[in-house]
Amino acid sequence: MNRLTLTHLRKLKTNGEKITVLTVYDASFAHWLDQAGIEILLVGDSLGMVIQGHDSTLPVTMEQIIYHSQAVARGSQRALIVADLPFMSYATPAQALDNAARLLREGHAQVVKLEGGKWLLDTVKLLTDRGIPVCAHLGLLPQSVHQLGGYLIQGRSEAAADSLRQEALALQAAGASLLVLECVPSQLAADITAALTIPVIGIGAGPACDAQVLVLYDMLGLTPGKRPSFSKDFLQATGAGTIPNALQAFITAVKTGTFPGPEHSFN
Numbered sequence: 001m002n003r004l005t006l007t008h009l010r011k012l013k014t015n016g017e018k019i020t021v022l023t024v025y026d027a028s029f030a031h032w033l034d035q036a037g038i039e040i041l042l043v044g045d046s047l048g049m050v051i052q053g054h055d056s057t058l059p060v061t062m063e064q065i066i067y068h069s070q071a072v073a074r075g076s077q078r079a080l081i082v083a084d085l086p087f088m089s090y091a092t093p094a095q096a097l098d099n100a101a102r103l104l105r106e107g108h109a110q111v112v113k114l115e116g117g118k119w120l121l122d123t124v125k126l127l128t129d130r131g132i133p134v135c136a137h138l139g140l141l142p143q144s145v146h147q148l149g150g151y152l153i154q155g156r157s158e159a160a161a162d163s164l165r166q167e168a169l170a171l172q173a174a175g176a177s178l179l180v181l182e183c184v185p186s187q188l189a190a191d192i193t194a195a196l197t198i199p200v201i202g203i204g205a206g207p208a209c210d211a212q213v214l215v216l217y218d219m220l221g222l223t224p225g226k227r228p229s230f231s232k233d234f235l236q237a238t239g240a241g242t243i244p245n246a247l248q249a250f251i252t253a254v255k256t257g258t259f260p261g262p263e264h265s266f267n
């Protein structure tokens with residue numbers, strides 16, 4: 001197995017080199033992302049929206065994530081594969097262990113991602129103690145959209161920011177290897193990134209994060225309707241002309257720190 005490892009990604013963080021991450025759901029795109037040099041392929045449950053046409057990620061099932069993860073694994077050789085545990089597939093630690101094992105064994109992922117803070121600490125410890133690497137996810141949690149009251153920026157009050165800082169440190173202490181921060185103010189994301197030793201992957205979280213992730217269909221301008229303000233169409237806006245060129249434009253922009261700009265970030 002010659003895929004990139006978590007050790008490699010931690011070294012990139014230590015050396016101050018930015019890490020590139022994109023969502024992907026099929027073998028052909030996985031091939032092109034891998035060829036371009038994207039370091040992490042995220043089989044996100046965003047597939048419920050961009051592939052299946054739902055208005056949230058909630059309908060996505062374990063079987064569907066496994067199916068897409070298998071395709072991504074077949075299409076790629078180098079990138080680390082992170083697969084989402086879908087809604088209600090990790091409601092208890094025992095259920096999380098069974099389903100996370102399926103994502104590694106059947107889906108051929110190397111890391112599983114789950115959304116949430118304090119309530120997941122025992123689960124993160126259980127999974128990592130059993131040899132399953134975990135990517136935590138804080139800030140805007142799309143699986144909790146109904147509880148949050150919409151796709152809204154998180155961590156704007158001092159109390160909410162404090163609790164995100166505490167939860168990030170606690171998830172790292174419980175064993176998480178990566179952390180996604182979604183739609184939080186740039187300064188808060190910068191503070192959390194500096195406080196953690198694990199790589200922090202931002203989406204709508206400003207330029208200071210160690211890594212940047214976008215939904216593939218958004219950054220290629222394929223998603224119908226309005227693109228999220230934190231995203232950028234790298235095919236149109238850069239005049240890339242081809243998908244491989246758009247992927248290179250994304251990599252260059254992330255590695256040189258020109259993406260995300262202030263217009264893609266929140267205060």
Ligand code: KIV
Nearest residue numbers: 023044045046180203
């Ligand atoms: O499902 C997904 O695509 C994600 C990213 C937006 C981080 O979780």
